Amino acid sequence: MDLPVMPPVRPMLAKSVKGVPRTGGLSFEPKWDGFRCLVFKDGDEVELTSRNTKPLTRYFPEVVAACREQLPERCVLDGEIFVAVGAKLEFEVLQERIHPAKSRVDLLAESTPASYVAFDLLALGEDSYLTREFSERRAALEEALGGLTGPCYLTRTTTDPEVAEEWFQQFEGAGLDGVVAKPLTAPYEENARTMFKIKHVRTADVVVAGYRLHKNSTEERPLLGSLLLGLYADGKLQHIGVSASFTEVRRAELLEELKPLECDIAEHPWGEWAQWAIANPDRVPGTQSRWSAGKDLSFTPLHPERVLEVGYDHMEGRRFRHTAQFKRWRPDRDPASCGYEQLEEVVSYDLARILGAT
Structure with missing residues (x-):
């Protein structure tokens, strides 16, 4: 060539x-x-x-x-x-x-x-x-x-x-x-x-259901890496994505703030996923895919009691397409009220009309 x-x-x-x-x-x-x-x-x-x-x-x-x-x-x-x-x-x-x-x-x-x-x-x-x-x-x-x-x-x-x-x-x-x-x-x-x-740019109120530690976290100075987020559908808490991109100071603060919510996986809505670690269409926490091979996907479960407002751009199936942006805590929201119905429904459009036009 x-x-x-x-x-x-x-x-x-x-x-x-x-x-x-x-x-x-x-x-x-x-x-x-x-x-x-x-x-x-x-x-x-x-x-x-x-x-x-x-x-x-x-x-x-x-x-x-x-x-x-x-x-x-x-x-x-x-x-x-x-x-x-x-x-x-x-x-x-x-x-x-x-x-x-x-x-x-x-x-x-x-x-x-x-x-x-x-x-x-x-x-x-x-x-x-x-x-x-x-x-x-x-x-x-x-x-x-x-x-x-x-x-x-x-x-x-x-x-x-x-x-x-x-x-x-x-x-x-x-x-x-x-x-x-x-x-x-x-x-x-x-x-x-x-x-x-x-x-x-859109916002949604989501349930904080767990966290992963940051790659630079140590025993002496533990740091939060990302928050695992969920929304309710048919009474079950579904994994919808993560929120990350915090300062180092904020990562340490969040760990202390969330510590009282830590729980055993058996007590968690996602406990059923702890028994299998294979690729799956919902990309639930702790499971592997060819995109995550070799990465530690373990997470610390949290009682789903806190609600967070996040910013996101669009959905990929039933998940956020990209990492969601932390906006603010929503102590006024009941976690059980955070469902998919709050998300904006995009009106369908025929791709052929975009590709076929000059």
Whole structure:
């Protein structure tokens, strides 16, 4: 492989902002909820690399085949690998594609095939586009990739913040993650946060059901790592995610604060999970998956008596997609009243309408 831009390349990043910017000079596009992926193509040679430059090629043979068939002869693209089930992106299904066994990879490539959506251009033919403005890169992308109908796609863009606001509100129903804004005059800067991302911010009242110790915790100075959170459904406390990102001082304070609530696992609503430690769809505390192999997932159970308000962006099935942000204690809330019905229900939206439009 001999391209104007060669791996490893760390992709350009985005910093979070509140609300769709109205300053002008920006190009907006949907924020795809998948695996960030750079495509390097030189004839029949195709390499896929992740955000942290690790190879993805072996996990997505159907994407490699699509790139060979649909993309220009020699190019380097920035984009996202995703899996759609019906009319919606499914990140959990995408995660299953990272498997060590080739037989399993081949089976999943048939049963849950992935697609690729391109949103930036690093090289085309003999030319590097890294130093060119995004407006020029986008124009070249549209000329080179226009008309793709899958499995490779070109993402939609707009310079109208009102349209971007509509996308932000509507596209979440198809499993997308928000909106990204790119300065039209900016070059492609590797590993630099020169883009802006706008994501949904919501709050929920959840039950604190346990904690894990921090990796730097010692017997002399124990430190809380994360709080395990739950919501009630049909009378049972379901694991919904974790809250973390505390200062070292706060980690020590929280341990002291929660100590009176510590209990034996046999007295805990999650006691039934203590007897098995296998991969499972609900990713309950203390259980293993290929994403957690080698990690200590043990936790200290707490009587589910305290309620916490957290911030979150969106759901992945019945769990928070990302780590929830600690907001404040809610001593006025009854734990039993904290259920899924408080969560905002996103209106569904057909993914095909996003991928099929130009």
